[in-house]
Amino acid sequence: MRDLLRPLIVAPMAGGPTTSSLVLAAAEAGALGFLAAGYRTPEAVEDDLRSLRGVPHGLNIFVPMAAPADASPLERYRRLLQAEADRYGVDLPPLRLDDDDHFAAKVELAIAYATPLVSFTFGVPGLAVTRALRDAGCSVLVTVTSADEARRALAAEPNALIAQAGAAGGHASTTSPFGYRGTSAAAEVLAAVRAVTDIPVIAAGGVASAADVRALLDVGAAAVQCGTCFLLADEAGTRPAQRAAMLSGDFRETVVTRAFTGQPARGLRNRFTDAYSAAAPIGYPAVHHLTAPIRAAAAQRGDPGALNLWAGTGFAAARPAPVADLIGALRD
Numbered sequence: 001m002r003d004l005l006r007p008l009i010v011a012p013m014a015g016g017p018t019t020s021s022l023v024l025a026a027a028e029a030g031a032l033g034f035l036a037a038g039y040r041t042p043e044a045v046e047d048d049l050r051s052l053r054g055v056p057h058g059l060n061i062f063v064p065m066a067a068p069a070d071a072s073p074l075e076r077y078r079r080l081l082q083a084e085a086d087r088y089g090v091d092l093p094p095l096r097l098d099d100d101d102h103f104a105a106k107v108e109l110a111i112a113y114a115t116p117l118v119s120f121t122f123g124v125p126g127l128a129v130t131r132a133l134r135d136a137g138c139s140v141l142v143t144v145t146s147a148d149e150a151r152r153a154l155a156a157e158p159n160a161l162i163a164q165a166g167a168a169g170g171h172a173s174t175t176s177p178f179g180y181r182g183t184s185a186a187a188e189v190l191a192a193v194r195a196v197t198d199i200p201v202i203a204a205g206g207v208a209s210a211a212d213v214r215a216l217l218d219v220g221a222a223a224v225q226c227g228t229c230f231l232l233a234d235e236a237g238t239r240p241a242q243r244a245a246m247l248s249g250d251f252r253e254t255v256v257t258r259a260f261t262g263q264p265a266r267g268l269r270n271r272f273t274d275a276y277s278a279a280a281p282i283g284y285p286a287v288h289h290l291t292a293p294i295r296a297a298a299a300q301r302g303d304p305g306a307l308n309l310w311a312g313t314g315f316a317a318a319r320p321a322p323v324a325d326l327i328g329a330l331r332d
């Protein structure tokens with residue numbers, strides 16, 4: 001496993017930022033990129049896997065979450081969001097609770113393409129899945145946010161864990177969204193996870209400089225996974241509205257919110273997070289589907305007020321450049 005890792009990992013970033021060009025350029029620059037299978041069709045994922053044959057890379061897959069036993073908080077949130085639907089002139093879809101994001105098909109693709117590294121977020125895959133991947137020559141990584149989650153993940157016999165801090169941009173992989181506050185730093189979560197296992201642990205969250213990377217490697221990280229600092233990379237598919245928001249200087253802080261998707265996620269604080277974070281229920285992916293038309297309409301208008309502008313605490317250090325330059329700067 002350790003021989004597959006490189007010190008710097010370009011995180012999987014579903015929803016647009018990750019492209020096969022980003023992953024390829026990361027590999028060429030001596031880092032390791034992960035494709036993000038989340039939200040995509042198996043066909044689109046397969047196109048990318050095909051184009052990266054022979055290139056060191058990983059694939060990230062969302063583990064399906066159980067549907068909530070009681071849908072009434074989701075129905076209440078749907079009623080609350082009607083004001084936003086009216087504002088953007090869109091219809092709110094009926095609640096959709098049963099989306100597994102093509103989990104089985106994506107695992108099958110990783111097996112068929114013997115993808116060197118396969119990481120999971122949002123939960124722990126079953127042992128049959130991880131064993132099938134390992135039999136196909138894939139190394140398996142599971143993302144965790146605490147020592148407890150690490151202990152549970154070890155049951156799947158992963159080759160490595162990703163210790164994701166609360167500082168991280170995008171969704172938290174936590175399986176305990178009720179108590180999740182997202183206040184932890186990368187070094188803290190790394191130490192907590194390393195205390196329960198001897199397998200390699202990758203640190204993630206809030207990393208914005210070469211000094212941050214070095215500090216985490218020095219305290220035992222097997223590699224450091226960065227997302228936010230690559231959001232403005234030339235090869236990233238980050239939406240124009242998010243690029244503009246990040247470069248505008250208008251957004252001063254990030255918050256952890258369930259308002260957009262029902263799962264805690266860190267993003268730039270905006271009108272929508274201010275208005276709905278307090279009321280938003282737990283319930284991924286139902287809330288993700290519910291807010292999708294609002295977010296799409298906001299993106300089309302170039303209105304960052306109702307966009308999920310995922311970013312970690314280090315967002316101010318992100319800058320536009322070829323990914324090779326950004327990787328170089330994190331190594332200096």
Ligand SMILES: Cc1cc2nc3c(=O)[nH]c(=O)nc-3n(C[C@H](O)[C@H](O)[C@H](O)COP(=O)(O)O)c2cc1C
Nearest residue numbers: 011013014121168169170205206226227228310312
């Ligand atoms: C826009 C965005 C999308 C993300 N999408 C995913 C994803 O699809 N799968 C995943 O495991 N992690 C995802 N993450 C989280 C990263 O894997 C990683 O934990 C995080 O970027 C590290 O913190 P940083 O953003 O402060 O560098 C995403 C992060 C961002 C910023």
